[in-house]
Amino acid sequence: MFTTILSVPETMNRHANFYRDIVFFFASLLWLPVTCHGEMLAGAAKVDITDYQAGPVHDPLYAKALVLKQGEVQIAIVTVDAVAIGGIGRLKDRYLSTVRTAIDQSLGIPPSNVLVNASHCHGVVRGDTDKLTIQAIKDAANNLVPIRIGVGVGHEDRVGENRRLLMKDGREIDVRHAYSMPPDAEVVGVGPIDPQIGVLRLDRLSGKPMAVIYNYACHPIQGVPSGANTADITGLASTVIEDNLGSEAMAFFLQGCGGDINPVFYKHVDQPRDAVTLGNLLALSTLKTIRSIETKSDDRLRWINEKLELPRADLAEKIIQQEQQQLELAKSLRGTTLSVKTFLPLVVKYRLSDQYPAYYSHRYLHEEKLGREELAVLDARNRRDIEAYLDNIETMEKLTRSNTNLRLLRMHQKQNMEAPKRTVSVELIGCRIGDFVLTSFPGELTVQIGLNLKDKSPHKNTFIAGYTNGYIYYAPTTKQLANVGGAQEDSDCILAPRWQEIYEQKALKILGQL
Numbered sequence: 001m002f003t004t005i006l007s008v009p010e011t012m013n014r015h016a017n018f019y020r021d022i023v024f025f026f027a028s029l030l031w032l033p034v035t036c037h038g039e040m041l042a043g044a045a046k047v048d049i050t051d052y053q054a055g056p057v058h059d060p061l062y063a064k065a066l067v068l069k070q071g072e073v074q075i076a077i078v079t080v081d082a083v084a085i086g087g088i089g090r091l092k093d094r095y096l097s098t099v100r101t102a103i104d105q106s107l108g109i110p111p112s113n114v115l116v117n118a119s120h121c122h123g124v125v126r127g128d129t130d131k132l133t134i135q136a137i138k139d140a141a142n143n144l145v146p147i148r149i150g151v152g153v154g155h156e157d158r159v160g161e162n163r164r165l166l167m168k169d170g171r172e173i174d175v176r177h178a179y180s181m182p183p184d185a186e187v188v189g190v191g192p193i194d195p196q197i198g199v200l201r202l203d204r205l206s207g208k209p210m211a212v213i214y215n216y217a218c219h220p221i222q223g224v225p226s227g228a229n230t231a232d233i234t235g236l237a238s239t240v241i242e243d244n245l246g247s248e249a250m251a252f253f254l255q256g257c258g259g260d261i262n263p264v265f266y267k268h269v270d271q272p273r274d275a276v277t278l279g280n281l282l283a284l285s286t287l288k289t290i291r292s293i294e295t296k297s298d299d300r301l302r303w304i305n306e307k308l309e310l311p312r313a314d315l316a317e318k319i320i321q322q323e324q325q326q327l328e329l330a331k332s333l334r335g336t337t338l339s340v341k342t343f344l345p346l347v348v349k350y351r352l353s354d355q356y357p358a359y360y361s362h363r364y365l366h367e368e369k370l371g372r373e374e375l376a377v378l379d380a381r382n383r384r385d386i387e388a389y390l391d392n393i394e395t396m397e398k399l400t401r402s403n404t405n406l407r408l409l410r411m412h413q414k415q416n417m418e419a420p421k422r423t424v425s426v427e428l429i430g431c432r433i434g435d436f437v438l439t440s441f442p443g444e445l446t447v448q449i450g451l452n453l454k455d456k457s458p459h460k461n462t463f464i465a466g467y468t469n470g471y472i473y474y475a476p477t478t479k480q481l482a483n484v485g486g487a488q489e490d491s492d493c494i495l496a497p498r499w500q501e502i503y504e505q506k507a508l509k510i511l512g513q514l
């Protein structure tokens with residue numbers, strides 16, 4: 001475990017400022033150019049990483065690099081339009097170390113000073129994204145200019161919604177394309193979102209924006225109507241921000257705690273799902289914040305990089321529970337006289353008219369006059385058959401959810417059992433750039449964890465980046481992990497429930513040091 005705090009102590013800062021002012025004064029008399037060693041320098045560059053061979057492309061995917069230098073300290077913040085940094089998707093596990101080693105050798109930026117965040121968009125990137133990323137970092141480092149910085153907090157609550165639904169029986173089910181929704185009447189509550197957009201603005205000394213970092217929690221998985229390759233909501237938002245800022249300013253999206261945040265209307269079937277609309281909303285809210293930020297000279301650059309061991313789960317018991325539940329569900333399926341061909345027209349007829357579903361009303365009136373109940377008996381039987389058929393459909397839908405989540409549980413149990421140790425190592429970064437404070441985690445943190453850390457942090461402008469420097473799947477709360485098998489976030493997870501307390505304590509300690 002190692003810690004590096006890279007900063008100039010406050011007292012040294014004051015002395016440095018005093019001597020700097022004297023140097024500036026004499027230099028101005030002599031018309032000499034002065035380079036101040038304390039000032040913050042930054043350079044930004046981007047490179048297209050879209051795999052154009054993989055099929056039609058709607059909009060390009062990028063790796064973007066922001067290099068910051070203050071005195072002898074250099075750091076690189078890299079954002080990638082990819083699903084994850086290793087683990088799943090096109091970027092292999094060695095991607096991060098390949099990039100870091102090359103940057104250490106060529107630029108002298110130590111591996112611990114490189115932060116790489118995946119937007120978690122599900123676009124297809126090139127196989128040589130590692131080489132392209134290295135190029136972007138080098139280009140950024142070769143274009144360092146003095147900067148002024150400022151921080152702001154924006155608000156956007158129209159883009160995402162919490163995807164976990166609280167059911168009447170206390171369980172939680174999430175909204176996915178992998179399975180169907182539960183019956184509306186069973187849903188009694190929904191989870192929170194984090195509408196904050198954390199914004200760091202970096203201006204050239206002329207006042208023109210050079211770069212913007214914005215941090216927000218959402219799953220950029222909306223897609224575009226054509227189904228083509230896309231950097232999705234966040235990539236599209238970045239382009240809108242860049243187009244509006246002009247002067248080659250670059251927008252860096254840092255994914256937040258979007259583990260359980262879906263795009264709104266994610267399951268809509270009546271209109272094409274379009275990330276462009278949501279990207280525009282996110283961009284406009286971010287731009288509003290960017291314009292409200294006043295930048296100033298600020299030489300505070302602090303960086304902490306620590307390792308933390310988190311306990312691995314033993315999912316054996318949960319798997320047995322799920323298998324048992326599946327058996328019970330399968331046994332509960334009953335034979336019905338209806339098939340889909342007879343069920344569909346029948347259910348429409350019986351939903352159209354409650355009183356006279358089988359035929360016109362006059363026949364019901366005739367039967368009543370004649371003292372017969374033939375249509376009434378038919379209706380009762382049809383209603384019973386419709387309900388029985390619907391029960392089977394609901395049971396089948398439950399089975400599809402259980403099957404999908406059980407597959408995840410079995411996969412992670414195998415991984416955990418084969419792992420060389422009972423813990424998983426994660427890398428956490430803490431960083432302060434002026435008033436902008438950030439800490440990172442290499443997995444899909446659910447939104448409540450981000451809200452907890454923001455609430456308890458000693459700093460006003462605290463932001464959390466998930467999906468950073470590695471990928472260890474979902475990281476839901478201890479409470480959400482009591483629901484294992486019900487939703488993706490609690491099933492697609494290798495962590496034991498007590499991980500949350502260990503992590504939050506450590507993250508708060510890191511934040512405290514910033």
Ligand SMILES: [Zn+2]
Pocket residue numbers: 120219259444
């Ligand atoms: Zn995800």
